[in-house]
Amino acid sequence: DQQVKQNSPSLSVQEGRISILNCDYTNSMFDYFLWYKKYPAEGPTFLISISSIKDKNEDGRFTVFLNKSAKHLSLHIVPSQPGDSAVYFCAASVLGSEKLVFGKGTKLTVNP
Amino acid sequence: SAVISQKPSRDICQRGTSLTIQCQVDSQVTMMFWYRQQPGQSLTLIATANQGSEATYESGFVIDKFPISRPNLTFSTLTVSNMSPEDSSIYLCSVGGAGANVLTFGAGSRLTVL
Numbered sequence: 001d002q003q004v005k006q007n008s009p010s011l012s013v014q015e016g017r018i019s020i021l022n023c024d025y026t027n028s029m030f031d032y033f034l035w036y037k038k039y040p041a042e043g044p045t046f047l048i049s050i051s052s053i054k055d056k057n058e059d060g061r062f063t064v065f066l067n068k069s070a071k072h073l074s075l076h077i078v079p080s081q082p083g084d085s086a087v088y089f090c091a092a093s094v095l096g097s098e099k100l101v102f103g104k105g106t107k108l109t110v111n112p
Numbered sequence: 113s114a115v116i117s118q119k120p121s122r123d124i125c126q127r128g129t130s131l132t133i134q135c136q137v138d139s140q141v142t143m144m145f146w147y148r149q150q151p152g153q154s155l156t157l158i159a160t161a162n163q164g165s166e167a168t169y170e171s172g173f174v175i176d177k178f179p180i181s182r183p184n185l186t187f188s189t190l191t192v193s194n195m196s197p198e199d200s201s202i203y204l205c206s207v208g209g210a211g212a213n214v215l216t217f218g219a220g221s222r223l224t225v226l
Contacts, residue, residue, distance in 0.1 A: 032213045043204055043217030098208040100215060102155040
């Protein structure tokens, strides 16, 4: 039973355009959500997070949106750059617990 | 955030053998986490390693298959025992402390079992 789902295994966008990566979750107990980026042969690195008391969090080119009623979050990257090409993992947890539940990831390719 | 070194970075192993993965952190941490990423799958938590106590295993993972040591606050090992091809995965060590619920990961150890 997958509690965190990323239904798009891959996404391809043009440089300068917006990338939108989606994530759904099923466990209502989750109240903290994170996005990680992973390059080949490297470990995942933290990108941005959002608490369930917010519906939006922005950090430079990266914005995460949370829709609690739909149990859905999305990561927007604007503008997309070739260096953003990586696998992006959505993760969820209960605030205060360091146990993260991950989705399967979405491979983003940004074409020059 | 912490810097994590994992060894080996990759290995090819024979069925039935065991391999120990080492994780070294540049600072003292209370809890260390071991994750597994099977091909095309999500990162799945294997166990949480606390210094001075038995590791806590997640559902589906047992100590006989994945024994863990945590001799001090900067080091841990995960052994994958009696390996089969289904154990071919990337094994990742991680620690907290970089912010609320944020984990820092090592580069991972990619194991291929023939």
